[in-house]
Amino acid sequence: MEDNEAIKVTNLTKRFRIPEHGSPTTLQERFVNPFAKKKMIDFVALKDLSFDVKKGEFFSVIGPNGAGKSTLLKLISGIYIPDGGKIDVNGKLVPFLELGVGFNPDLSAKENVYLNGTILGLTEKEIDESVDDIFDFAELKEFEDLSIKKFSSGMQVRLAFSIAIRVKSDILVLDEVLAVGDGEFQKKCFAYFDDIVGKKTILFVSHGLDSVRKYSDRVLWLKEDKTYEIGEPNDMVDRYSATF
Amino acid sequence: MEDDILKEIYFKRILKKQVMNNNDFDLYKQFVKTTFKMRYKGSILGFFWVLLKPFFMFLILFMIFSRVSGSATGLTSQQYAVYLLSGLIVYTFFNEGMVWGMGSIMERAGLIVKINFRREVVVASSLTMALINFSINLVIVIAVALILNIHITFLGLAYVLLICFTMFLALYGVSFFTSIWLVHVKELQHIMELVLQLLFYASAVFFPVEMIPEKYRFIVYYNPMARFVKAVREALIFGEVTDLKFVILALAVSIVLVILGKIYFNKHIKKVAEHF
Numbered sequence: 001m002e003d004n005e006a007i008k009v010t011n012l013t014k015r016f017r018i019p020e021h022g023s024p025t026t027l028q029e030r031f032v033n034p035f036a037k038k039k040m041i042d043f044v045a046l047k048d049l050s051f052d053v054k055k056g057e058f059f060s061v062i063g064p065n066g067a068g069k070s071t072l073l074k075l076i077s078g079i080y081i082p083d084g085g086k087i088d089v090n091g092k093l094v095p096f097l098e099l100g101v102g103f104n105p106d107l108s109a110k111e112n113v114y115l116n117g118t119i120l121g122l123t124e125k126e127i128d129e130s131v132d133d134i135f136d137f138a139e140l141k142e143f144e145d146l147s148i149k150k151f152s153s154g155m156q157v158r159l160a161f162s163i164a165i166r167v168k169s170d171i172l173v174l175d176e177v178l179a180v181g182d183g184e185f186q187k188k189c190f191a192y193f194d195d196i197v198g199k200k201t202i203l204f205v206s207h208g209l210d211s212v213r214k215y216s217d218r219v220l221w222l223k224e225d226k227t228y229e230i231g232e233p234n235d236m237v238d239r240y241s242a243t244f
Numbered sequence: 245m246e247d248d249i250l251k252e253i254y255f256k257r258i259l260k261k262q263v264m265n266n267n268d269f270d271l272y273k274q275f276v277k278t279t280f281k282m283r284y285k286g287s288i289l290g291f292f293w294v295l296l297k298p299f300f301m302f303l304i305l306f307m308i309f310s311r312v313s314g315s316a317t318g319l320t321s322q323q324y325a326v327y328l329l330s331g332l333i334v335y336t337f338f339n340e341g342m343v344w345g346m347g348s349i350m351e352r353a354g355l356i357v358k359i360n361f362r363r364e365v366v367v368a369s370s371l372t373m374a375l376i377n378f379s380i381n382l383v384i385v386i387a388v389a390l391i392l393n394i395h396i397t398f399l400g401l402a403y404v405l406l407i408c409f410t411m412f413l414a415l416y417g418v419s420f421f422t423s424i425w426l427v428h429v430k431e432l433q434h435i436m437e438l439v440l441q442l443l444f445y446a447s448a449v450f451f452p453v454e455m456i457p458e459k460y461r462f463i464v465y466y467n468p469m470a471r472f473v474k475a476v477r478e479a480l481i482f483g484e485v486t487d488l489k490f491v492i493l494a495l496a497v498s499i500v501l502v503i504l505g506k507i508y509f510n511k512h513i514k515k516v517a518e519h520f
Binding site: 026027078079080106119121 | 266270271273274278281282285354355356357359361429430431514515
């Protein structure tokens with residue numbers, strides 16, 4: 001792996017073994033019908049995929065449902081392990097596959113900041129230092145002690161986003177979480193993105209093709225038949241849009 | 245010289261991988277805190293509601309069995325109360341440890357498929373909850389014993405803590421396996437429930453061993469739970485250290501179990517996210 005590379009994916013293959021429809025999956029079913037063979041189907045999610053992401057690059061992944069976008073992000077985030085090939089990551093990588101992971105609706109907003117923050121990799125001390133800034137950015141200062149089940153979904157997402165951007169990382173993995181909340185808050189989010197573009201490496205998956213066009217340096221287009229192309233954003237998005 | 249330095253760096257890295265870093269520890273604290281709050285919240289009586297169930301369990305068993313069991317063991321009714329309580333809390337500790345430890349990975353499935361954090365934290369925090377409950381229960385039992393004029397010795401208490409530590413290690417080791425198995429075989433939950441219920445009756449929790457016909461007593465003899473329960477009782481009520489050889493052997497076995505469990509866990513946990 002070279003110095004200027006943040007992520008290097010070589011010949012990556014991922015298969016899932018899923019039970020065939022009607023074949024026994026639970027012990028109970030196997031007891032009831034002991035002679036039914038357990039048939040598994042190999043489902044190929046990614047096949048022989050190679051690419052690299054340079055440091056400071058905004059790299060987007062597009063493609064139809066089922067092309068393997070989410071699987072790719074989960075592999076890079078270390079949630080799945082590859083069946084073939086390898087993934088090298090250079091630097092601290094933080095995945096945002098979903099905002100507010102681990103939020104507990106019965107806890108107060110402040111308690112949730114600590115819970116979600118540590119889940120994302122912050123230490124308690126780091127959260128102590130930034131908890132005020134988090135609430136300021138989310139514009140939820142006066143609701144600190146309210147349990148978040150009383151929050152509107154917009155408020156929850158604002159809080160989650162404000163925590164997420166506190167996590168120190170070299171590489172951000174983003175899955176369709178761009179621009180959340182109302183118009184005013186969206187502006188703040190975009191200001192944040194404008195600020196980090198070029199400073200951090202970003203791997204981005206989205207159906208919002210406008211933001212792909214606006215920010216990306218390069219685009220990876222995963223296709224349903226497990227082939228792929230890498231290229232310049234406008235060209236990729238134009239040709240991808242032409243397929244539907 | 246250089247070799248030594250390299251060896252040291254390598255060793256430190258290995259060590260670092262095994263020991264929790266700052267964030268892992270904070271995460272562990274957060275999980276324990278959250279579970280604790282969820283369990284005791286809801287009302288001012290929250291804490292008492294949790295104690296109410298075991299208290300009534302105790303009351304019923306005490307009313308039914310105190311006369312019979314008391315005369316069979318030669319215990320006074322005060323002693324039988326502590327005898328019964330200590331049996332119940334040791335069994336409860338084991339029960340909660342087994343159930344919560346086994347369910348720990350499954351329970352956090354939603355997190356595990358989203359974030360790559362140290363998975364062991366989840367197992368550790370679930371078992372810590374069982375340990376916290378046991379500690380609260382133990383304090384209550386000691387308080388009751390003191391009220392009933394039973395003399396608790398320092399040695400006896402230290403022995404109880406050693407047994408509790410041994411059980412905790414055993415639970416930890418077993419949970420490394422069961423937490424992963426449950427993801428693949430969901431029925432394990434029902435099987436575990438059944439096994440634990442049988443164990444309750446096979447561990448002589450509310451009746452003395454002397455009440456079991458002689459030809460069936462081997463069940464108790466070969467049942468580690470029954471021997472833990474018995475040792476804890478004798479330590480609390482009479483301040484005696486009994487069955488020490490067995491406890492030391494159990495401790496050694498538990499340590500081996502933790503090591504094997506950890507190896508198994510580290511090997512299989514990576515695949516778990518695909519099977520939820």
